[in-house]
Amino acid sequence: MRTALVIGTGLIGTSAALALAQRGVVVHLTDHDPEQARTAAALGAGTDGAPEGPVDLAIVAAPPAHVATVLADAMRRGVARGYLDVASVKGGPRRELEALGLDLTAYLGTHPMSGREKSGPLAASGDLFEGRPWVLTPTRDTDTEVLNLALELVSHCRAVPVVMDADAHDRAVALVSHMPHLVSSMVAARLENAEEAAVRLCGQGIRDVTRIAASDPRMWIDILSANPGPVADLLADVSADLDETVRALRALQSSDEAKRRDGSAGIEDVLRRGNAGQVRVPGKHGSAPRVYETVAVLIDDQPGQLARIFADAGLAGVNIEDVRIEHATGQQAGLVQLMVEPKAAPVLSAALRERGWAIRQ
Numbered sequence: 448m449r450t451a452l453v454i455g456t457g458l459i460g461t462s463a464a465l466a467l468a469q470r471g472v473v474v475h476l477t478d479h480d481p482e483q484a485r486t487a488a489a490l491g492a493g494t495d496g497a498p499e500g501p502v503d504l505a506i507v508a509a510p511p512a513h514v515a516t517v518l519a520d521a522m523r524r525g526v527a528r529g530y531l532d533v534a535s536v537k538g539g540p541r542r543e544l545e546a547l548g549l550d551l552t553a554y555l556g557t558h559p560m561s562g563r564e565k566s567g568p569l570a571a572s573g574d575l576f577e578g579r580p581w582v583l584t585p586t587r588d589t590d591t592e593v594l595n596l597a598l599e600l601v602s603h604c605r606a607v608p609v610v611m612d613a614d615a616h617d618r619a620v621a622l623v624s625h626m627p628h629l630v631s632s633m634v635a636a637r638l639e640n641a642e643e644a645a646v647r648l649c650g651q652g653i654r655d656v657t658r659i660a661a662s663d664p665r666m667w668i669d670i671l672s673a674n675p676g677p678v679a680d681l682l683a684d685v686s687a688d689l690d691e692t693v694r695a696l697r698a699l700q701s702s703d704e705a706k707r708r709d710g711s712a713g714i715e716d717v718l719r720r721g722n723a724g725q726v727r728v729p730g731k732h733g734s735a736p737r738v739y740e741t742v743a744v745l746i747d748d749q750p751g752q753l754a755r756i757f758a759d760a761g762l763a764g765v766n767i768e769d770v771r772i773e774h775a776t777g778q779q780a781g782l783v784q785l786m787v788e789p790k791a792a793p794v795l796s797a798a799l800r801e802r803g804w805a806i807r808q
Contacts, residue, residue, distance in 0.1 A: 449472065449473060450472065450498065451503060454507045454508065454521060455507060456478040456487035457483070457568065458570045459559065459562065460508030461571035463600070464506075464571075465571060466603050467600070467603055468491060468492055469491075476493045477495070483567070486569065487568040487571070490569075492571070501525055503528055505526050506533060510670075511539065511672070511673035514540040515547070529555070529597070530554045531556065533559055537613035538613040539674070541556055541613055552593070556613055557581060558616065576604040576605065578605065579607065580607050581604070583610050584610075620674070621677035621680075622681060625677075626685070629682065630685065631659045632660045634653075638657070688717060691713060695709070696710065696714065698710025738789070740788070742784075744756060744784075744805065744807070745782060745805040745807055756804065765795045768786045782807060
């Protein structure tokens with residue numbers, strides 16, 4: 448691939464353009480908002496000048512509701528040898544293109560499984576997709592050259608190609624992305640009118656659950672409007688679990704011992720099924736999940752503290768597998784949770800204590 452045209456310079460489009468430009472591909476940028484394309488160009492994602500002729504690959508990074516329209520226009524104008532989109536829904540756009548009577552041999556629907564809570568070109572990064580799955584949904588009609596161009600794009604972005612059927616993809620993202628986002632938003636909505644005294648007690652748990660609720664509602668309306676059926680089906684299942692959980696909790700309030708036992712069994716069931724589902728979430732680098740030990744270190748909120756901890760862990764010969772930071776409410780302090788291999792936990796704890804760190808048991 449020597450040339451590319453990115454149509455839509457938001458977070459995903461600009462991030463892909465940055466990755467391509469960094470690897471020597473001549474990238475042309477266009478957007479319905481010319482100022483956004485100029486911003487992406489200023490960031491080094493390419494040029495907002497129009498290509499002189501057809502490019503090797505056109506990448507449509509428009510909202511799902513507009514993907515088919517934008518693709519159809521680009522294909523009719525013959526702007527590229529191959530066309531793909533990066534929308535989070537795949538079945539609907541393809542069916543819209545088929546209904547328009549377009550030759551889809553030069554088209555491939557794709558979806559990079561990566562993003563941020565922020566949107567727009569200023570939030571973009573050339574390494575946004577590194578190590579992340581990038582779904583490709585070819586059909587029997589897909590031209591081999593177009594598939595190769597898509598694989599080259601994925602390689603340039605250092606992502607991991609995953610081939611799926613379009614409708615299977617849409618059911619999958621409903622489960623792992625779209626439904627969780629709505630649930631996160633529903634939990635966060637409970638905080639909107641909560642008493643300030645209660646909100647001040649927020650800890651890492653509520654931060655983890657509500658983090659993705661900070662995303663742009665307009666963007667998510669576009670996404671959910673393109674995949675409403677599978678998401679609604681999953682939320683119906685969640686609703687059934689909620690109803691049963693509410694019933695179990697009410698039973699725990701009863702003065703009847705048998706009802707309390709029944710309520711306890713209901714709560715235990717949903718918690719155990721949650722355990723069983725959580726362990727299926729892929730671990731580091733997409734591998735099977737592993738169990739780590741946590742070494743918790745109390746730190747002051749001062750510059751350089753994290754760098755010192757990591758340096759001291761390195762001197763102890765311990766690899767930090769993951770890290771979480773929990774800030775203390777109303778204090779300039781926090782708790783750094785270092786996840787390490789179980790056999791390394793006592794070694795790290797001893798080394799950090801020796802270097803003056805306060806270890807929380």
